[in-house]
Amino acid sequence: MPLALLALAIGAFGIGTTEFAVMGLLPDMAAGFGVSIPLAGYATTLYALGVVIGAPLMTALGTRFTRKQMLILLMGLFIVGNLLTALAPNFGIMLAGRIVAAFTHGAFFGIGALVAADLVAPQKRATAISLMFSGLTVANVVGVPAGTMLSQQSDWRTTFYAITALGVIGLLGIVKLVPAQRAKAASPLGSELAVFRNPQVGLAMLMTILGFGGVFAAVTYLASMMTEVTGFAPSSVIWLTAIFGLGMVGGNLVSGRFTDRAMMPMLFVSLTGLALSLAAFTFTAHDKTAATVTIALIGIFGFATVPPLQKRVMDQAASAPTLASAGNIAAFNFGNALASWLGGIVISAGLGYTAPNWVGALMTVAALGVAIFASVLERRRTSRGQVVAAGRPGVVTDEPVSAAHG
Numbered sequence: 001m002p003l004a005l006l007a008l009a010i011g012a013f014g015i016g017t018t019e020f021a022v023m024g025l026l027p028d029m030a031a032g033f034g035v036s037i038p039l040a041g042y043a044t045t046l047y048a049l050g051v052v053i054g055a056p057l058m059t060a061l062g063t064r065f066t067r068k069q070m071l072i073l074l075m076g077l078f079i080v081g082n083l084l085t086a087l088a089p090n091f092g093i094m095l096a097g098r099i100v101a102a103f104t105h106g107a108f109f110g111i112g113a114l115v116a117a118d119l120v121a122p123q124k125r126a127t128a129i130s131l132m133f134s135g136l137t138v139a140n141v142v143g144v145p146a147g148t149m150l151s152q153q154s155d156w157r158t159t160f161y162a163i164t165a166l167g168v169i170g171l172l173g174i175v176k177l178v179p180a181q182r183a184k185a186a187s188p189l190g191s192e193l194a195v196f197r198n199p200q201v202g203l204a205m206l207m208t209i210l211g212f213g214g215v216f217a218a219v220t221y222l223a224s225m226m227t228e229v230t231g232f233a234p235s236s237v238i239w240l241t242a243i244f245g246l247g248m249v250g251g252n253l254v255s256g257r258f259t260d261r262a263m264m265p266m267l268f269v270s271l272t273g274l275a276l277s278l279a280a281f282t283f284t285a286h287d288k289t290a291a292t293v294t295i296a297l298i299g300i301f302g303f304a305t306v307p308p309l310q311k312r313v314m315d316q317a318a319s320a321p322t323l324a325s326a327g328n329i330a331a332f333n334f335g336n337a338l339a340s341w342l343g344g345i346v347i348s349a350g351l352g353y354t355a356p357n358w359v360g361a362l363m364t365v366a367a368l369g370v371a372i373f374a375s376v377l378e379r380r381r382t383s384r385g386q387v388v389a390a391g392r393p394g395v396v397t398d399e400p401v402s403a404a405h406g
Contacts, residue, residue, distance in 0.1 A: 002120065003177045004177040004178045005132060006173065006177070007174045008112045008116055008178070009134055009138075011075055011078075011167075011171075012132055012135030015108060016135060016136035016143060017144060018047075018082055020140055021147040022043045022044050023220055023221075023241065024223050025223075026043070026224060027234070032156060033090070038348045039344070041344040044336065045341045046098055046102075047098045047102045047337075048102070050100070051102045051105040051330060051332075052333050054102055054106060056106075056327060059110060061107075062107055062111055067114060067115050068174065070107070071111060071115065074108045075174060076171065078101055078170075079164055080101075081100030082164040083161075084096065085101065085160045086160035087157075102333075107326065109136075109329060116132040137249045137303075140245025140246075140299075141248075144244075147159040150162060152234060203373070204309070205328055207309055207374070210335060210364065211274070211305045212305050212332050214274060214339060214362075214364035215278075215339070216335070216339040216340050216360070217356040217363065218278055218343070219244065221347065221353055222237070222244070222295070223237045226240055228353050229286060229353050230291045243292060244296070244299040245299065247295070247299020247300040248299040249303075251300035251303040252307065254300075255270060255306070255308065259307040263308045264371070264375055267305065267309065267371055270305045271305060271364055272368060273301035273304070274364045277294055278357050278360040281294045281354070306332075313328040335363070342356070343355075344356075346358075
């Protein structure tokens with residue numbers, strides 16, 4: 001495989017680390033700025049909102065540059081955002097740094113996947129894309145625990161200095177290893193926006209917001225929950241976050257295999273498992289062994305939702321997938337922001353550190369309801385299409401009408 005894939009994977013590793021690292025750093029960040037845990041949770045909430053805003057904006061900007069130029073610009077912003085976070089003299093500046101870093105997230109993965117696919121032969125494109133995205137999953141196994149350890153050995157700022165250094169390495173790798181490419185003509189914005197008139201695209205994004213968002217209701221406050229409720233030592237958060245990351249890797253691998261065979265059944269199974277795991281976490285958080293197992297299950301079922309959710313949007317927006325794909329990445333992070341914000345509200349209301357688990361469980365149940373509704377709606381539309389086709393001479397009646405193309 002080309003070495004350019006390594007540069008892309010390093011960038012993905014850095015972005016994944018900066019997104020998830022806060023779950024292990026939150027108590028230290030709160031203490032450092034003299035703010036409450038729920039208020040410190042805005043470091044996650046505003047990052048997610050930054051992705052929501054940045055994904056479509058940076059994707060639109062990317063039509064004016066070559067893909068390599070855009071990747072260089074994105075990694076430059078990533079470096080600036082994380083350095084600003086590390087140097088922040090006050091809580092507000094720290095949040096601003098998080099937002100700047102977040103603007104790179106969605107466009108990097110969208111453009112990076114296209115670059116990765118172009119680096120190899122057509123029959124190896126899926127492998128190349130998965131190698132780039134491996135940086136994101138490895139970040140949860142290695143980057144987040146390492147960031148937590150650095151914070152405990154020094155302070156939370158050291159973690160963000162290290163993430164900034166990762167960004168510099170990724171930037172140099174992209175400059176040196178990614179081949180120059182010609183600018184490609186942009187798709188008309190009208191055709192990209194037109195796919196959002198398909199109600200199934202909106203329903204798929206709503207599933208994304210509610211489904212994966214439920215994970216963040218719990219994991220944003222994981223460090224505080226494990227130390228204050230379960231009774232783990234702060235140093236234990238390092239390996240607990242690693243277990244969560246391993247669960248995510250496992251869930252992604254299994255779900256990816258089965259999504260191509262049976263997308264909606266895989267989505268139903270993963271959402272049901274996630275809802276049950278989050279609800280159970282309210283009770284298992286009081287026992288160290290049970291809590292550890294539940295953290296792994298949340299990682300497994302949480303990331304098992306990602307392949308079917310992303311594929312669902314891509315299938316429904318097949319005629320103009322670029323903006324829809326970026327929009328779904330934004331939807332993931334809007335759900336993360338909503339969940340972490342709601343989790344902070346229930347903690348502030350005095351319901352305890354386990355209360356966000358119920359927020360996540362209810363969000364996931366709602367996502368399951370939306371998925372069932374979308375599936376029923378699609379079947380009815382397909383049936384109507386077959387009936388109409390049956391009444392037309394020369395029309396094949398055993399081929400369902402695609403809901404994506406209406």
